[in-house]
């Protein structure tokens with residue numbers, strides 16, 4: 001069973017996302033194990049593409065139940081994962097410091113995520129940025145914090161082209 005706390009349910013209605021879409025993301029993550037474990041908190045994060053958005057859900061499990069802790073979305077598609085990057089050589093700069101040392105694990109491959117160059121598509125324009133990705137299956141992790149602080153930079157970058 002998927003539990004959605006009342007405050008999150010209220011936000012879902014406002015955001016024009018549906019609880020079914022959020023449940024689908026969790027079901028997909030659980031069925032395929034395409035989810036990322038935050039080793040410090042024991043929480044999972046996964047994503048799915050639904051309509052024009054990429055929908056991210058952070059949740060925790062207890063037995064057969066899953067409780068939604070957070071959801072967020074953007075209109076960016078993940079189109080590929082490239083080489084590992086140690087230095088902020090990309091035009092969008094580095095990941096925020098608070099993000100860089102997180103212990104994130106791909107549950108499908110049982111390996112740690114690495115900071116890699118990830119390719120995205122937004123409004124039919126492509127760009128690349130540093131992000132956490134699984135070196136084996138290419139599963140990507142983006143926190144709401146990263147998505148938020150990158151959004152303005154991406155718009156500026158795409159406008160100057």
Ligand SMILES: [Zn+2]
Pocket residue numbers: 106107108109110134135136137138139
């Ligand atoms: Zn993986």
